Amino acid sequence: MNRIVVLATGGTISSHRSPDGGSRAKDSAADLIGALSAHGLDDFTSGDAHAGIELESEDIAVQNSFNFSFADISRVAHAVARILSREDVDGVVVTHGTDTMEETLALLGFTHDDPRPVVLTGAQRSPDHSDSDGPRNLHDAIRTAASPASRGQGVLLVFGGEIHSALGLRKNHTLAPQPFGHRSAGALGAVLESGPRYFAQALTPEPLPLPNDAFHQQRVDMVLGYPGADAALMHAALETGATGVVVLGAGAGNPGVPLTDAIAQATAQGVLVGLGTRTGA
Template sequence: MARVVVLATGGTIASAAGPDGGAVAQRTVGELIGTMGSSSSVEVEGRDVVNLGSYLMRHRDIRTIAEAVAEEIARADVDGVVVTHGTDTMEETGYLLDLLHDSAKPVVLTGAQRPADQPDTDGPRNLRDAIAVAAAPQARERGVLLAFGGRLFATARTRKFYTVAAEPFVTIGGGPIGRVAAGEVVLTAHPVRPAPLPPLGEGFDSTRVDVVVAYPDVDAALAEAAVAAGARGVILAALGSGNGNHALLDWVRRAAADGVAVGLSTRVPEGPVVPMYTNGGAVDLIAAGALNLRSLPPFHSRMLFAALLSSGKPVDEQAIAPYV
């Protein structure tokens, strides 16, 4: 019998109405496991790690989750791990876990769009599906996956695209890599993954990387404020295929000269950064020192930069090449 450990971290799947009527994360892993019924083919253990709405997650919480995953995966008697998590920042935690994951064993994130005390909550089904995936031999060697609404996604470029829809996740430039139906796990693609990063140290907790979004008439005030507040890296969610303006261009030159890691992404949901334009466009921004993040979304890029910077490695074209 396969053994799967469920690591509970809060989120909508663990939420129920509080005294003011608003949903708040409060249910334990035992309660979550108890809602989905027993399985004759999988032995399930549970462990509470944190219990937060994922909009409250800090770097320290995410590192705690990563350490718990690594600890359970290292057990010889464990075949896979499930992490229950809020959907608001599941894309960040999932991507970071995939950057660190160095085992063939499956790690699967899941959650819910409707709180646990609603009659049509989707949490129990998603949890059953995630456990089935974590126990499935065919899910090995595929890194960290996301199971939601009967679909399986690789975490590398998967984002939350819909606020409250039952199936909120979309993979940029691709689609689901599998499905789960009536407990049957079907994988249709194999993610290409770079070599794992080393485990995070305590420095990750305080490594600040900010995202600055471009828009008409934007200046460098927010980027300058980010650096003044201690940001060691800034991700530009630029316009179109990676374009800014002269104010951002001047700032990139200064920031790069001062050793700030500047990443060039785009605010557009689909498509890569492509240096086509000068006069403050992507051609100039890259020449000034911004690193081309290609198709890596801004908030995934932020986690990559934080992990690299906290490890003490230089963040340059060579360092980011395997991930973009």
Template sequence: MTRVVVIATGGTIASESTGAGVVATRTAAHLLDTATITGVQVETIDLMTVGSYRMSLHHLRMVSDAVADLLDRTDDPVDGIVITHGTDTMEETAILLDLVHDDPRPVILTGAQRAGDAGDGDGPRNLTDAVRVAASPDTRDLGVLIVFGGRILPARGTRKVHTTALDAFRCTTGSRVGDVTDRAVTVAAVPRRPKPLPRPTADLDHTRVDLVETYPGADDTLIRAAVKAGATGIVIAGTGIGNANPTIVQTVNELVHNGIAVVLSTRVPEGPVCGVYGNGGGADLVAAGVPAASGLPATQLRILLALWLSQSRNESQSITSMIDTHADNKED
């Protein structure tokens, strides 16, 4: 019989209403009691019970380590893994897992928009779907996936795009992988994925990468504050196609010269990031040595940059080649 392991980390799917608000309390076994799963042997692990808005890079690495341990297990090997997770930062955990995933077996993230004690909660259906997808032979070699609201989405490029809707996630850099219904798991597309990076180490926990958004009247205050606080990397979520202003460009020139890793993204949900405009725009940032990244949203780009900065590498591995390979899939 197919064996799937469910790793519980908390989130809305595991939450219930209290006098202090909705709080994650429920175990993986409790979640399974609400799902409708047949024909699959399910094992449970309670890794943590937190809202994903509280997660740090340490928590993300804990999830990655738990997945690696299961995939490396030789006694009672697993066929697939499901992670129940809060929706707020699911996209960050998903990309970290996918960046290092080097196994054909599927790893699925799911969660809920409504608390576990809600009468019309979406958690039971999402968990049922996720286990079915993890157990399906059709989802091997697809990497890490998010299963939510009947959709099967690639980890890469998928974002939470609505605060409360039951179909809250969408891939903003490509198409969805498929769908799951009461009758079948249907795979319509195979995600294109670069070669995996090494698994994260404890160095990731203390690697600071800040995400700074530009806006009318923005100056370099937040960027300089991030570096002063210890950031070794910065993702700039520029306006439009990836723009800033002359003040920010001048500061970024200085930071890049001093060894700070800076990458250009956009605050716009969809579309490419390119160095087109001068006079403080993306063309000036690219000329300063800042690569423009289109293949991952800014939230996921931050995780990639933190992982890359936390790992040893030789001098030939430039930040531009890293972005080309692991964000934009320009190299195989």
């Protein structure tokens, strides 16, 4: 019997339309698991020995992920590590909003230090949508987390029937049923009728320590390079106490002369500047 813990954080997969418009996170992990039966996906929710999967639920937050802070994603990482300190747990599934899922995936991907899988999933359409994708994604994620083939694959995303490695993953589309992808790589595998199937082995880095209070308090701003961009936003970041700045330049990462001068000023002050490209790959 595999024991999988479903850790809920909110997001569209748990959201319902509100009277004042839009959707708000509402459902708990137990609600999400319970809803599987309405979609004919409850083949393991009872802990049936034939299914071989026993589910446990835990809630860490019920909010939309665009409101997440460094402290919120750190709390997810610490909760996952705490759950995996138990020998009776075989894997963890984290339900999460898609808006900032790539940031949580990155933190987990760099700090996960266990062969047992951690699988994130979510939804593009809320539970009260006529064609909600949440139950299927959750079902696929649970099967993936329980599969022996997932051991040693690190932190994964299961979404739209695909299995992806956490690091380097981005949300590339606002509305598509499968909004995630790597700009320079493909999926690790797929969730088929017979179960998860892998096409490749994930590259997992040497794990970093779990974040501490200093991580929660840091300020890291992002500055975009574009025609006519001056250093005003860079200077504003420095004046408001940024300990790090990510500058996304044009093409190969070219920031332009005004930003180049501001970068030199920032590094002279001990601020870490990460230079990347706005092309995304």
